[in-house]
Amino acid sequence: MAVAGRPRSDESHKAILQAAYELLAESGFAAFTFERVAALAGVSRSTIYRWWPSKGALAMESTLGALNAAYQPDPAAPALEQLRTRFHIVARAFKGPTGRIVASMLAESQRDPETLAAFTQNYIEPARASMRELLRRAIAAGELRADFDIELAMDFAFGTLYHQLLLGRSMEPDWIERFADFLLGASQL
Amino acid sequence: MAVAGRPRSDESHKAILQAAYELLAESGFAAFTFERVAALAGVSRSTIYRWWPSKGALAMESTLGALNAAYQPDPAAPALEQLRTRFHIVARAFKGPTGRIVASMLAESQRDPETLAAFTQNYIEPARASMRELLRRAIAAGELRADFDIELAMDFAFGTLYHQLLLGRSMEPDWIERFADFLLGASQL
């Protein structure tokens, strides 16, 4: 049951998100201004202000799709193997626009608590939930020791990967393998 | 042998660094502008531009002292114990202005590669060197297995701690203990 008033322009909406995404992917938050987004999207600045309260909010929404798109698990494989695959995928994604965006979001989150909250809720938590599920299955399947500290392990895993990203360090496949070995280490059965 | 011309004003220099530190510690990079620093320091903007090429550089120099001041090792204690002590000290420091500053520096580093370079060189690397030394001594003393991957462990340690910092998570003493256990885990002898 539609409300009164001219309906929101889906075209503009999409153009804004697309433009925002492009600017962020290309050069991070530095070149990310409402003015540029508006110009690139062919939209008036006020339309952006109408819908997004802050740069962080726009950045968040414009990148969510891209951030969560990558990982498609293979249910047939053992959980730990899936986990390793996932690490490789993340490392590869962090080389491109996705990495730039995640780094930018983390940076912007330090300025603006609402961006932090949104980033946590929309990106960090889903990613953790997905990894948590994998680790639980690994324990259930006897691939990991039952006393493996899942939450702490995820702090380590995400922390370490993000750290490499923020410091601009590449994560080559063999580093990822060593990383996974270190993380799961003696807990593997 | 002094050169000609008016000598650099040590007073201004210190006032700038002090003002920069205060602004950063109080509200991070958000409120950290050349204009405010100049006003707070009672100094002209051009004097700041003369000596620091970027906000990152000024932020760096103004906070280095505070960042590196904390840790005073006790050479008598076992290396791993010193390491744990150090984790606790870092966690406590991250609760206050120091945490705010490190987070801000990491954030700013995402905008400006030079800040990243400076931050890496002036803060990350010394901290790693110091921790590396500790870990080497731990191995030498037989506290850690000889095949312990020092560099990778440091990626984990710093990454994890920074991650908690950036996400605004507190690091209580018992969490730090679990963190250290996980990090050193089965490698302890």
Place this chain on the structure above:
Amino acid sequence: MAVAGRPRSDESHKAILQAAYELLAESGFAAFTFERVAALAGVSRSTIYRWWPSKGALAMESTLGALNAAYQPDPAAPALEQLRTRFHIVARAFKGPTGRIVASMLAESQRDPETLAAFTQNYIEPARASMRELLRRAIAAGELRADFDIELAMDFAFGTLYHQLLLGRSMEPDWIERFADFLLGASQL
């Protein structure tokens, strides 16, 4: 023969005129915007746009009543005496909202020719016609010389009163008396 369709809402119509009048009377054209009128009237902006082509037109209609309400001639009195009475009434009216409004209308007329035309037609001309009548009767009654230049005298009369209004000068009763003396001067019989 009424056409089809929902009839114009008299309630909205009045609310708009009332709101417009209040805003104008309170602070002139400065605070007089369609948005404010709509908000104050509890009416949608488009309803205003439907019926009034410009701010000037709305201002005009909303103030006409107040502007022309004041003067009630006393047919028994001599024409020149009625004229003087009228000057006093105008001077008093110009002290309040009416003055603010007339000044605003004259000001807005400088931006928008249609407002000027409307103002001339709806306010200036009726006022002149009424004064013209009075002056004609004064001549017919032998109160004024037959060669008195009525049109020119009205240019002087209105011009001078408006000038005082626009410059924010008060027109006290004794000033009005001197004003009338100067205007009619030697032409009185």
Place this chain on the structure above:
Amino acid sequence: MAVAGRPRSDESHKAILQAAYELLAESGFAAFTFERVAALAGVSRSTIYRWWPSKGALAMESTLGALNAAYQPDPAAPALEQLRTRFHIVARAFKGPTGRIVASMLAESQRDPETLAAFTQNYIEPARASMRELLRRAIAAGELRADFDIELAMDFAFGTLYHQLLLGRSMEPDWIERFADFLLGASQL
């Protein structure tokens, strides 16, 4: 004794005043925005804001020269003759940009009291002072009766001329003659 700091750019200053004048002369206050002035002057907007607190102030300063430039009295002629000449000159000036500007200034003065004050002080008062001088000389020379009310006469004179201007009425030479006759009328000796 010059103060420290980069000296004000005379070039910019002049360009701003010139641009402001052109915009005002061409289309009055309607098209007179800081943005347009800045663009036309090739100057940044902030430079304008630095030096002029309001549109009125800029308009004032940019037009003063033009407004006061016109009248050059001929000391040899009788005062009243000079006065008539002056009326003709004013009427002619009001046909062009000067008229547009004076009307705009009066209009803007209704929005902004500071503009009114500035306009009164910088334009109205000097013009009155100059006419006052002429009228005094006329009385002294026995061209006008000694009890001629100079101030009131000036209210009439300026009021009437401005009124014609604001209402968009032309003031042809013969109208000016009749105007002067009415103003000075029976007071001429």
Place this chain on the structure above:
DNA sequence: ATTTAAGCGAGACGGTACGTCTTGTCTTGAG
């Protein structure tokens, strides 16, 4: 009874301008 045709509210939209803030550069005079 059902069209049909406005009126009306709500509110989105592309714009323009506002006044403020910060950046990095520049120009001067004083120390």
Place this chain on the structure above:
DNA sequence: CTCAAGACAAGACGTACCGTCTCGCTTAAAT
């Protein structure tokens, strides 16, 4: 040669209105 002072061009910020535009509901006359 340094420094304070401060002007300058550039450009983004967030706000306020403008005039136009959908949209869905309401209200009455015409069918």
